[in-house]
Amino acid sequence: MVDLIVLTGPPGAGKSTVARVLAARFAASALVPGDDFFAFLVRGAVLPWLPEAHAQNEVVLASAARAAGTLAAGGYSVVYDGVVGPWFVDAFTAATGLSRIQYVVLLPSEDQCLARVATRTGHGFTDAAATRHMYRAFADADLDQRHLVRLPSDDPEVTAGLILDRLPADDFVHLRR
Numbered sequence: 001m002v003d004l005i006v007l008t009g010p011p012g013a014g015k016s017t018v019a020r021v022l023a024a025r026f027a028a029s030a031l032v033p034g035d036d037f038f039a040f041l042v043r044g045a046v047l048p049w050l051p052e053a054h055a056q057n058e059v060v061l062a063s064a065a066r067a068a069g070t071l072a073a074g075g076y077s078v079v080y081d082g083v084v085g086p087w088f089v090d091a092f093t094a095a096t097g098l099s100r101i102q103y104v105v106l107l108p109s110e111d112q113c114l115a116r117v118a119t120r121t122g123h124g125f126t127d128a129a130a131t132r133h134m135y136r137a138f139a140d141a142d143l144d145q146r147h148l149v150r151l152p153s154d155d156p157e158v159t160a161g162l163i164l165d166r167l168p169a170d171d172f173v174h175l176r177r
Contacts, residue, residue, distance in 0.1 A: 003167070004072040004098055006174075008084045009106035010135040011125055012113030014151060014159065018106065019081035021160040026077035030068075034082020035125075037064040048083070049130045062090055062095040069096030083134065086141040093176045103174040104163055105143065108151040110135045146171050 007019045023031040037060050038048060046053040048060075061084065072078045084092050093101050108130065117131045128138070149161055162177075166172060 003100075003102050004078045004080060004096060005069055005102040005104060005167075005172070006068075006080045006082075006084050006092065007104050007106065007163075008082060008087075009054070009081075010083070010138050011114050011131045012116035012120075013106040013108055014116070014154075015081050015106055017156040018159045018163070019079045021156045022163060023077075023079040025160060025164060028076050029039060030076045030078045031069040032064060032071065032078060032080045032082075034061070034064045034080060034084070037061075037067075037082075049134055057088070058091060059155070061092050065092045065095035069098050072096070072098060083103070084099075085134075085137055086143045087137075089174055090177050092173055095146045096176075098176065100173050100175050102167060102172040103147050104149055104172050105147050106149050106151060106159070107138055110139070112151070146176070168169060 007015050007022065007024060009015055019031055019033075023029045038045070040063075041056070042061070046056050048057050064080070064082065068078050068080045088104055088106075113131055113135050114128055117126055117128065120126055147162060149159065153159060163172075
């Protein structure tokens with residue numbers, strides 16, 4: 001079955017690295033980097049982790065979800081790499097036009113996320129305070145534990161394998177409401 005896998009979590013969780021590995025494991029696949037959709041905003045953008053960015057985030061995430069859903073409906077296994085918190089997952093799923101998605105939340109320790117963000121090269125996001133804020137938002141969310149991957153390894157191949165092993169059991173399925 002072709003799926004849309006939403007790989008999410010706070011900054012520094014390993015989303016982009018694991019997403020690339022996951023997308024490469026399918027015969028026909030697409031990788032949708034959610035952060036790229038925020039780059040479409042030329043003027044008037046609000047930092048997405050600020051409370052006043054809520055309406056903006058709804059629009060940008062709906063646009064990204066539609067693109068990802070269109071690719072999945074077209075027969076591709078799609079890996080979406082981006083921050084889709086539990087507070088947005090229902091709206092994101094609805095915007096895909098699909099009846100279900102695979103919702104995978106990478107959640108290593110807060111210290112791991114902070115260390116990864118601090119040592120990034122070639123990535124525009126390095127804000128420790130915002131990382132802490134977004135980490136806490138995921139960690140404190142009322143999230144069904146079956147969606148969590150705690151990252152027992154720093155090896156993205158191992159993490160991708162763990163995710164792929166759980167897909168057939170529908171462990172990560174989130175149904176459109």
